[in-house]
Amino acid sequence: MTQRSENAPEAAVIAEAAEATEVVAAAVPGEAAAPDTFVDFRDAAFTYDGERFVFRDLNLTVPQGQFLCLLGGNGSGKSTLAKHINALLVPDEGAVEVFGCDTRDAESTYFIRSNAGLVFQNPDDQIVASLIENDVAFGPENLGVPNPELRERVTRALAEVGLQGFEKHETNALSGGQKQRVAIAGVLAMDPAILILDEATAMLDPRGRAGLLRVVRELHAAGMTVVMITHYMEEAAQAERVVVLDGGRVVLDGAPEDVLVRADELRALSLEVPFACRLSLALRAAGVPVAPCIADDDLKEELCALRSSR
Amino acid sequence: MRLAFEQVSYSYAGAASRKKKAGKKEKRQADWGNAPGEVWALRNVSLTVEPGEFLGVAGHTGSGKSTLIQHMNGLVHPTEGRVTADGADLVDKDVAVSVRQRVGLVFQYPENQLFANTVYDDVAYGPRNMKLPEDEVDRRVREALLLVGLDADEIGERSPFDLSGGQQRRVAFAGVLAMEPEVLVLDEPVAGLDPLSRADFLALIASFHASGMTVVMVSHSMEDLAALADRILVLSEGRVFALGTPAEVFADAAALKAVGLAAPAPQTFASALREAGFPLPRALYDEATLAADIAAALGCGDGAASAPDGGGGRG
Numbered sequence: 001m002t003q004r005s006e007n008a009p010e011a012a013v014i015a016e017a018a019e020a021t022e023v024v025a026a027a028v029p030g031e032a033a034a035p036d037t038f039v040d041f042r043d044a045a046f047t048y049d050g051e052r053f054v055f056r057d058l059n060l061t062v063p064q065g066q067f068l069c070l071l072g073g074n075g076s077g078k079s080t081l082a083k084h085i086n087a088l089l090v091p092d093e094g095a096v097e098v099f100g101c102d103t104r105d106a107e108s109t110y111f112i113r114s115n116a117g118l119v120f121q122n123p124d125d126q127i128v129a130s131l132i133e134n135d136v137a138f139g140p141e142n143l144g145v146p147n148p149e150l151r152e153r154v155t156r157a158l159a160e161v162g163l164q165g166f167e168k169h170e171t172n173a174l175s176g177g178q179k180q181r182v183a184i185a186g187v188l189a190m191d192p193a194i195l196i197l198d199e200a201t202a203m204l205d206p207r208g209r210a211g212l213l214r215v216v217r218e219l220h221a222a223g224m225t226v227v228m229i230t231h232y233m234e235e236a237a238q239a240e241r242v243v244v245l246d247g248g249r250v251v252l253d254g255a256p257e258d259v260l261v262r263a264d265e266l267r268a269l270s271l272e273v274p275f276a277c278r279l280s281l282a283l284r285a286a287g288v289p290v291a292p293c294i295a296d297d298d299l300k301e302e303l304c305a306l307r308s309s310r
Numbered sequence: 311m312r313l314a315f316e317q318v319s320y321s322y323a324g325a326a327s328r329k330k331k332a333g334k335k336e337k338r339q340a341d342w343g344n345a346p347g348e349v350w351a352l353r354n355v356s357l358t359v360e361p362g363e364f365l366g367v368a369g370h371t372g373s374g375k376s377t378l379i380q381h382m383n384g385l386v387h388p389t390e391g392r393v394t395a396d397g398a399d400l401v402d403k404d405v406a407v408s409v410r411q412r413v414g415l416v417f418q419y420p421e422n423q424l425f426a427n428t429v430y431d432d433v434a435y436g437p438r439n440m441k442l443p444e445d446e447v448d449r450r451v452r453e454a455l456l457l458v459g460l461d462a463d464e465i466g467e468r469s470p471f472d473l474s475g476g477q478q479r480r481v482a483f484a485g486v487l488a489m490e491p492e493v494l495v496l497d498e499p500v501a502g503l504d505p506l507s508r509a510d511f512l513a514l515i516a517s518f519h520a521s522g523m524t525v526v527m528v529s530h531s532m533e534d535l536a537a538l539a540d541r542i543l544v545l546s547e548g549r550v551f552a553l554g555t556p557a558e559v560f561a562d563a564a565a566l567k568a569v570g571l572a573a574p575a576p577q578t579f580a581s582a583l584r585e586a587g588f589p590l591p592r593a594l595y596d597e598a599t600l601a602a603d604i605a606a607a608l609g610c611g612d613g614a615a616s617a618p619d620g621g622g623g624r625g
Contacts, residue, residue, distance in 0.1 A: 073505075
C-alpha cells in the first residue's frame with residue numbers, strides 16, 4: 001500500500017482513499033495486529049523536549065468502526081495521542097501503526113494523513129476560505145481531486161454535517177457550531193476512514209455541541225471510525241468505548257456504563273462523572289436502592305418503578 | 311461601583327455610520343456599507359449591576375452577551391441609550407479611562423493574549439501602564455499572582471508560553487487582578503478547562519466575590535451560574551429575556567429551552583420527576599437537596615434529615 005501511494009499519481013491515490021476502508025482491511029501485513037485494527041499504539045513513547053515523556057509504554061488499539069471517546073485531565077496526553085493518529089507526531093520509542101502503516105515511515109505519511117481526518121478545538125483556526133464551498137474543497141483540491149468529483153464531494157460532505165445548500169455562504173457569518181461543522185465537512189470531503197475530534201466541542205454553546213455530536217453519531221452509524229477527545233461526560237456517555245488517560249497511561253478502558261460510574265477513580269483523575277451517576281450515588285448514600293447509571297432516563301425510570309412499588 | 315445600562319441598543323451598522331461621520335477611510339466605509347441591513351446586537355437593554363453582587367449572564371451564541379460586557383468598561387459605546395458608572399456616562403472619554411482601571415475585563419481564552427517575555431512582565435503590564443511607581447507595581451504583581459495560586463519568585467522569570475494551559479490562564483487572570491479592579495467581568499472563564507481546573511477556577515472566582523468584588527460572569531454552564539450567581543441575566547437576540555435569582559430564572563425550563571438554553575441538570579431532572587408524580591417542593595434544586603427530597607418522597611432512610619439546609623438549595 002505504501003508502495004502504491006508513493007509512486008501513483010495523486011488522483012489515483014484519492015480513488016484508493018475513497019475505498020480506504022476495504023483497501024486497508026485487505027492490505028494489512030500478516031505480522032501486524034488483527035486486520036480490522038485501524039490504530040495500534042505498541043509500547044509507544046513520546047517526548048517533546050527529550051526529558052519528560054508525555055506517554056510511555058502506551059498500548060492502545062482502535063478497531064475499524066469503533067466510536068471511542070478519550071478522556072483525561074489537562075496534560076494527560078490526549079492531544080499528543082491524537083496527533084500521532086495522523087502522523088503529525090511520531091513516537092520516539094515503540095511504534096504507532098495506522099491502517100497497518102508505521103507512522104514513522106515517511107512514505108506512508110501522505111496515505112495516513114489523507115485518511116485520518118483531524119478536527120481541532122478552535123473553529124476560527126480551521127477555516128481557510130471565505131466561501132463555504134471553497135473551504136470544504138480546500139483539502140480534496142490539494143489532494144488533486146478533479147472537478148466533477150470535487151463538487152460531488154463538497155455537496156456530500158456538507159449534507160453529512162447538515163449544511164446542504166450552504167455552498168455559497170460566507171464562512172465569517174457562521175456561528176461557532178456551524179464553523180466547526182464546516183471544518184468537519186472539510187475533513188469529510190477528503191474521504192477519511194477515521195475521524196479524530198480533539199475537543200472539537202469545547203468552544204461551542206450547548207446547542208452547537210448537541211448539533212455536532214448528532215453529526216458525529218450519524219457518521220459513526222454510517223460506518224465511520226471515530227476518536228473523540230472531550231471533557232464533557234455527557235458526550236462520553238454516548239460513545240461505544242471510553243478510554244481514560246492519566247500521565248500518558250491508559251488507566252480506565254471499557255464501555256461508558258462501566259467506566260463513567262467509577263466516581264472515586266474519575267475524580268482522582270481530575271474528571272467528573274455524569275449528572276445521573278452523581279445523583280444515583282447521592283441517592284444510594286441517602287438509602288435509595290438505585291443502581292449507578294449514566295443516563296437521566298434510566299435513573300428516572302428506576303425511581304418511578306421504585307415509587308410505584310411502594 | 312454601580313454600573314447602569316439605560317435603554318441600551320447597539321448596532322454594528324450604527325457603529326459604522328458613526329465611524330463614517332468621524333471621517334474614517336472611505337474604503338472602510340464601503341466595506342461597512344455592505345453589511346446586510348441593521349443588525350442589532352443589543353436591543354433596549356436596561357439593568358443595573360449592583361456593587362458587590364455576582365451577576366451571571368447566560369444566552370446562546372449570538373444573543374449579545376459579549377457585546378453587553380464590552381459596554382461595561384467603555385470598549386464599545388451604545389448606539390442608543392447610555393451606560394453609566396456611578397452616574398457618569400461612559401461615552402465621556404475621561405470617565406471611560408478611569409472606569410477601565412476599575413472594571414477588569416477577562417476575555418474568553420485570555421491566555422491567547424499573553425505577550426511578554428516573562429510572567430512577571432506580563433502581569434506588570436497593566437500597573438506599569440497606569441504609571442504606578444515600581445515598588446507598587448511589584449507589590450501588585452506579587453499579590454495578583456498569589457491570588458491565583460502562583461508564586462512570583464518561583465514562576466515570575468519564566469516565559470508564560472512554557473506554562474500549562476491552566477497556568478497560562480491563571481497568569482492572564484493575574485494581569486487583570488493587578489489592576490485591582492472593583493468589578494471583575496469574565497467571559498466564559500472556565501471554557502476549555504478540565505473538570506478539576508474548572509472547579510479550582512470557580513472556587514477562585516467565588517473567593518474574589520466573597521472578598522467584596524463585584525463579579526459579572528458569562529457562562530454556558532447553568533450549573534455554575536446556579537451555584538454562584540446572586541442574579542442571572544438571560545439574553546436572547548439582544549433582549550433581556552429574564553433577570554432574577556437562579557430560582558426565578560430556572561423555574562420555567564420550557565421557556566429557557568425556547569431560547570436555546572437548558573436549566574441546570576438537577577432542576578431539569580426534578581421537573582421530570584415532578585411530572586411523574588414526585589412531590590418536590592423546592593424552587594431550586596442542586597444534587598444534594600434533590601437526592602434528599604427524592605429519598606424522602608420514597609420514604610427511604612433518613613433522607614430528609616440529611617438535607618444540608620431547609621432553604622433555597624444553595625447550602
